[in-house]
Amino acid sequence: MSEHYPHIRIDMLFAQRRLLKIRESVSITFYMKRSHQEVVQHVLRALEVYRRAVKPPSLGWYAHPYNEDWDELDDKGWAYIRQHMLEEPAAYLWLSESPSETLGYEFLYDGLLLEIYERDPASQVSFFLPTEYLEEHGPGRVRELAMELAAELPFNSGHAGLCFHFPGAVLGITRPIRDLSFRYPGLDIPEARSATLAIGTRIDGVHWLNFLGQPVLEELGGAEGLRARLHSPSSTVQELDAERVVVSLGKWPEAGDTEQGHTLPAYRELARVLEPWLYMARPVEPSFSEEDMRRWERRFLD
Template sequence: MVNERYPHIRFQLERSGTWIHEGLRLDFYMRRLHTQMAQAVMRSLDIYVEAVRPGRLGLYADDEGDWWELDEEAWALTRRNLLERQWPRVLLADADHNPDWFAVEYLGSRRIDDPEWRGSDQEACVLSFWLSTEYLEEQGPARVRELALRLAEPLPWCSGNVGLALQGATILSEATKEVYERCMRYPGLDIPSVRDYSRNIGTRIRGPSWLTFVGPQVLSELGGVEALRARLQSPGTTVEALEGGRAVVTLGEWPEAGDYEKGLLLPAYRELARVLEPWLYEGHQLQHDFPPDELRRWERRFLE
């Protein structure tokens, strides 16, 4: 155990050898053309790199998915791609640890403003940061929460989540019995997919997490910050107003995984899920070892 709030998970997938491990994900979803927010994405990336230590990210994936050293020339290329491409894909990873403790993934959607593309109103750009639980332990939850707010501040996000997750580059394309068993045991462990959400999350919210960022459309429909705050009564839950008619809900001092086998059902997470239910994202594209009925059960794990 890393600590009593979440399990220590380390195992390899048989087919690819990819490591799966617990970690912290910081994900932001934006319904805006990349060209309109390229500088904001770059600023958020710079904040992350400074926080985790310059040089921590040592690898990048090219357009073919091959990995290369993230040297000065590669960093310059990454920045050009972010600032000049219409819909860049950026994937950076930690070169110092196996499994990767730190990573960045960004996917700029090309369909947001395409009226001829069915479902363009549900497309989103997605920016995702990884932190290790070791980093969380070293820095403490208050500093990690502060970092999350700093990363969010430049971005025109519609929603966002910061919480525990099962990390692994191919986790969703190689879902195994081990992954399934853990995500069904620990309700606070997410299994996110940048590509999945970029296609159809729109302005919806991807379920409750330690920090849940609520954008202006959903917050307005909820009746505003005070109305949201009045509906959340669990000890330790706070609602903070942010600029642009947005808010962040924090569920306690630390992120928690819960544990069905021990009766740890995360009541604060369940309360927030009930409040946000009309706006929650469902329809994950996990079509591998997760039977449809069990996938539905996982999606609604805080509601049933």
């Protein structure tokens, strides 16, 4: 176990084989209140930044956009993906290191056609790294990569930090992490698709790195207004441009540990500042009760 987070590896039995399905990883996620065709070129450039950072064969497979069967990500696969992304009015893309196990490297994109939805949708893109990458390259390099990705994307909000990493399509897969999620508040439970349908320009929780854009940053009083509200010595506000900032909560991402009294006070302080803008309407995970889900969403507030 690292001093900053637990070592989580949970195997599950599939077709008489024990496969690694749940682990701790680093997720870097951005939400964009724009339709797919408005952001596709930005997303493709960000994907190239990620590919250069992780190097092949870290992404070796892709789920076919129409049936989610896994195909090998060779030159033909890359050509198909690019064509699909550029031509379709909306696109879903899932790239992974393995078609059967959760090994750490993964790319997820849900590019929506916003006008067909009645709620408050946003397109979403997520980049995953195993914590082994964090240990090998250090938090400075992970932060640098998150900043490089942010520079390519017209985001309204985003974040980077620790998470429970698992394939969301497997029914009931969150059962083993229910108790762990309350013990380690700094480990996010990623919402690969459902948050996109209603998050709009709101903020998806508090994390190690918190990317804030419009309109939330303006409503907070800009970078200076936000700085004035944060007093934790580990919290810093860095302007990316006139419209966007990143709030960093310490040198390393931290999981915390409520059993040891490590409640992540800097995270709690930022959560209180951002509370009016936080997205608090996650669908209930199959292994969580409604009360559990709402309590987990408010883990830095109550």
